[in-house]
Amino acid sequence: MDFKAMASNLGIGEADFLELAALLVVTSLSDLAALEKGLAQGSPDPIAHAAHSIKGAAGNLGFADIAAIASEMETLAGKGEFDPINARANALRQGLDAINMAMDRR
């Protein structure tokens, strides 16, 4: 993960970008918890909202992979197809972990 290049894409400094990335991880984990609660209850709205929130924030920072997974989850929730969402939630969690690890290495 080239944080420096990602920061430059946004026209901000690297330190600012790292602050945003850390915020993304915390916020998205919280969204993910809400999403999983929605899955347990079988209610599509909180799932779609949480996925939408992650998609927007990750996309804005340039984490395209995470944004793409979240986008799929949002679409699936809209169709009421809950089963495939579980697997994607795990993939998303791994993506967030990867950001955390990359930040730790710095």
Next chain:
Amino acid sequence: MEATQPFTILAVDDNPVNLTLMKMILSKEGYRVITAPGGPRARALSVAEKPDLILLDIQMPGEDGFEVIRFLKENPATGGIPVIFLTSEKEIDSKLKGFDLGAVDYITKPFNRREMLARVGIHLKLSIATNSLIAEQARKLRQITEAQNAMLPLAEEFPNARFGVYYKALEEAGGDFYDILEISDQITGYFVADFSGHDIKTSYMTAALKALLAQNCSPVYSPLESMKMINDVLVEILTDGKYLTACYVWLNRSTGRLRIISAGHPPVVHIPKGKDPEVIRVDGDILGMFTDARFGIHRIRVAPGDRLFIYSDGLVESVKQKIPWATGAESLVEKFKEIRAVPYGDAPVALMETIFDKGDVPEDDVVVLCVEV
């Protein structure tokens, strides 16, 4: 050079990452950025801070962006603030609905920094241009008010006319008018009129009317003749069903002869010195509508110390209380008695204070003229 006040931008988004990112991008360009994580806070901040522009996320839990913009546009204090929606690529319907509700533009997520700055910049520029246009129009309207007020004679300028006046226009271009005519050393004319409408056209008409009075109220014409000649010209120049009610009081102080000519105007109140007020009703057609108009005339003898009140319907009429001036004047007789001891120069203001409690604003333009013989 003095540093100019930075533009304030309110960013509204339920995701703190987006809020922080917008704040970073915009702050770097010198904008003051305030943030709200949801609808209720966004509404409160919009009212309290009056930001120059609002970036508003559509999809938020609870109160969404549509509800926020509806509130903003319905509130006069925030209705003029440009709102740019934040939306994802796919939400075509949302974009259209946003424009429908009064948004000026949208920015799709993921944000592109340069696009965001460009859109914010262009809408701030447009907003400045619109605001300065409005300020310029307001300035021009104030000029009309000033010009119109300059046409109204002041009591100090006509000491021999012995009158006091109260004049209040509710809007920039008032519909009420009065003039004092020094016809000869001994003869003074007092003219009060009320135009239908209060628009800009009306204010030009008051200038025309003033010129007509100066031309036609001379010693060679009787007051009735003057009124008829003025009517004939007004019929030609007034359009769109416009007309006016007017009262022309002609007073010869050396002979004590007084003439009241009425063109559909509320009655004059005559207060003979030391006696009770009497309401003088004179029927007559309105001015500026019919070429063969007939105006009522009333002739009385007056003595020094007698007073006359000439006024517009705003003094006696009430739309709220459904009082037309025909009956309104009678109810005022007691009020005229109350201000008997007030010098004539202050009597109109005193009368207004007697009729209208403090803060109880008249519903229409008002002119009140008090003349002492």
